[in-house]
Amino acid sequence: MRSITKTFPGVKALSGVELEVRQGEIHAICGENGAGKSTLMKVLSGVHPHGSYEGEIHFEGEPCRFKDIGASERRGIVIIHQELALVPFLSIAENIFLGNEYASKGVISWNETMREATRLLERVGLPEKPQTRIADLGVGRQQLVEIAKALSKEVKLLILDEPTAALNDEDSETLLELIRELRDQGITCIVISHKLGEIRRVADSVTILRDGRTVETLTVRDGPTAEPEVSEDRIIRGMVGRDLDHRFPERTHYTGEDAGETALRINGWTVRHHIDHHRKVVDDVSLEVRRGEIVGVAGLMGAGRTELAMSVFGRSYGQYAGGTVTLGGREIRTRTVPEAVEHGIAYVTEDRKQFGLNLIDDISRNISLASLPKLARRGVVDEHEERRVAERYRTSMNIKAPTVFEKVGRLSGGNQQKVVLSKWIHADPDVLILDEPTRGIDVGAKYEIYTVIDRLAARGKAVIFISSELPELLGMCDRIYTMAAGRLTGDIPRAEASQEVLMRHMTMDRG
Template identity: 60%
Template sequence: MSTLLEMRSITKKFPGVKALDDVSITVEEGEIHAICGENGAGKSTLMKVLSGVYPAGSYDGEIHYDGNLAAFRNISDSENQGIIIIHQELALIPQLSIAENIFLGNEQANKGIVNWRKTFSGTETLLAKVGLSEAPSTRLDTLGVGKQQLVEIAKALSKDVRLLILDEPTAALSEADSQVLLDLMLELKSKGVTCIIISHKLNEVRKVADSVTVIRDGVTVSTMNTKVETVTEDIIVRDMVGREMGARYPSRETKLGEPLLEINDWSVWHPEQSERQVIKNINMSVRAGEVVGIAGVMGAGRTELAMSLFGKSYGRNISGSVKMHGKPIDVSSVGKAISTGLAYVTEDRKSLGLILDDNIQRNITLANLGNVSKAGVIVEAEETKVAEHYRSTMNVRTPSVFQTVGNLSGGNQQKVVLSKWLFTDPEVLILDEPTRGIDVGAKFEIYGIINNLAAQGKGIVFISSEMPELLGMCDRIYVMNEGTFVGELAAKDASQESIMSLIVTD
């Protein structure tokens, strides 16, 4: 193989921060090259330098592409050379059709008039390449996240891609959808397309990557060739965090207390499709000091269950009862749910969990403003004191609680979300995909926080698409499929195989 890309001694500075410090990376033509590192390590910044998001002149160092010195002034410059980047937040318009999304900005037109026959024909060819059979006229918002990701790749292929960059492509996908995407990457590789993948899912990295580069704190730590040396997840983790991690999940001595939360005959109907029952007669319980998992494939109803319990934030015609300490509680609004001791950490921290353009301090106190107010007026000194407390105890890596939340890494954003709900002093904390999109080091810290809360006698409901995570963290696991619980397993009796067998035999 010949060298397609060399990034030499790339240094990128922002005010007060050196995001990249003399980073170098070499990518061979026709390979899949993985870039790993903790949140905030500089991975995405490096790819933005490569793709022209940060133009030539805004960084130090050199980019050599296809044997030539490159100076990309913008994204169009890099795309014209066949470099296409797919960001973690998909750049698609939900209200438009698949065809319109694929050729947006690259319209199949003559004298300003779109040739729809050519557009639809080209879309059908591209969809076939990525394994989709949907009609080109299908609205994007009718597709699941996995298929939308494939539409993004089809869009990249429409631009004669030579180097495809995927930033956390499977972060929001189920295991089945992730496997489809990984298989497609291998197929593209067989056809000569070079790929760079940024991922926190190290098992997936090991499945597809020919080379792995690890970046830590803006510096290149190591580059490993998986074809000539043994590259294990433990080795990658060691280089990412700068130390041996040992066990992936912190140990915890379980001490179960009295029953905290009891849910009986909980049923929920779809908010718009009146004939569709989403949650069907769910019964579950959580004891003090217990971490209870909910397993299931995407679309099983886990998030819908959580949101319907938390102030009936989802659904209609909701029925059933909820008890705390054996007494009925009112969860008919978010405010009432909070006052009864419930808290819910959403799976979508950026859209639903945080105000990204506000600071850490205001995000942390947002769900419990009464505790930092006097006569209806926020006492800023008290608010700062609370925020500083959680910054310290949750180890939020930031120079100030006045830092804008949108500028934090994913792991630190998640700690701010957790801080917000811990400030409400909940008795039961519902965690929906609490480690999605964060690195192994930050995950370990989140696991430690969960264990500490359980040790304090809190009840934890832990929703996750990662079965090893559920098996490593939970005392008991409910298995969910098509809106109902199809099984319940003690952690000591559970395995990935036993969970999947309950799902597929339902």
């Protein structure tokens, strides 16, 4: 790709980007949110057609001018987006060959479809029958179906955008091993990822983008210019343009009586599964968080962390089966989301696109959503005040957008997360529950969000911090609770916490 320039209204997403990928390698693309990684791959795969950008694409020695995705797929270039494009109520086989059916005179040959689907599933190591519905698969297995779908199109260049962002460690390792196997079979792979440890393990080369421009390409393996050790710090320096000497802001950590008075106490909280009412997803959980304290919640997939947070926040998940919530020493009811918000509890969801934002509305409206009464006079929202508040947060939170009228759906993941945080900060809650607040966000934006969280704690807010990244919990939290199978298994002070200690508690059967 030579001198690729792509402009959206008010924003130059790419400016003269250069990218060269060798046949049969795994080539990683790194950069902060908004650096242009996904846009560059959409240009390559025909999502942004020829004529909508400047520059040239050469594939296998020939110039390419893709008018749409179909044109790039016919050349063997297939992209798998971060949001998977599968139809949940169709079978695996139907999804693999959707739009590419084995058919004669309009009649699908199901025998051939099932036979070929079985072969592809074996190739990607997925032990499922081709008749299985996509809705019955976890996200990790759905990723493998997407790769099987790509292989059905005789892929030569496979592009994966944040393939492990929503996966647990086991599913991530399975997927990375498959990518290595595809490389060994001669399939070239481009991987966009924020997980620098994974990149160092699998990538042969790394191209770093910053502010829509190519910074550098590092050869990690098997080349005459290979670097002996491309460290995470080396990649970070290229991504953010500076050294990040500390991944987390410095702050004084308080525990126990050294922290403020108890802000939130949950006692005996029990929640049953929203469909299977016999199964407890949160089982007799009791915890507390003090003012000015950041308390982590760690657990493996299915431990019940999100279920706990959502059920406390207006019983947004499952069937309530018992327990009390005490705020500032007074028992409160949080039977609905408005009740929880009225009592000063906020919840930043792990799924910002589905539950945290209105993607088709602008930044200004999204920031005001949780605090409209503060901006209203006689029931009418003061739009001038709404805009002024949004502008203040755009500046203070460093939201990268030309104006507060930019549609949120057009922002990068990190900037979307800043909008979600701005919405709840303006609501001025006493307790802020953060569920995977940095998922899918680059290291530079993570540091900015960590700083915001620290400022909230310094103002006396009580913060519950749920994360799957143990180093993040160890770097940010004053105490860490661990969960397994819906129960609390530990309450670990910062001084005693390590990844090994947390993992041991996260894999316990009982509290």
